[in-house]
Amino acid sequence: MNKSQLIRLISWRTGSSQKDIKNIFEAMEDIIGESLAQDEKVVIAGFGRFHTSMWGDYFNRQTGKYIHLRRVIRFRPGSRLKAKSGCKTS
Incomplete structure (x- = not known):
């Protein structure tokens, strides 16, 4: 099913x-997107x-830094x- x-x-x-x-659906998309953008x-x-x-992410032991976070x-x-x-609830 599409939008x-x-x-x-x-x-x-x-x-x-x-x-x-x-209009309601698009407002909901905007509000959810804005909330997620604010974490x-x-x-x-x-x-x-x-x-x-x-x-x-992973930890590079040689440099002591985390790499490739997104x-x-x-x-x-x-x-x-x-x-x-019909999916499992647990």
Whole structure:
């Protein structure tokens, strides 16, 4: 499912216009992105948690420095999302 299909389905289920749902969806994307840029966690109860972490690091014993760190976005699904998708909850 892509973004436009998701917007269409939410619009159909809620009875709201696709334009309104698209605006809400884009505002949500902006808010989550801005929060992650400030290194804040975003938790949506039952749905999941977005957070950033450093990835790819290792310690170079010769130089005493960590090498190849980069910041990545991570998502951990919540219990309701796992249950709806049929995935394990533990």
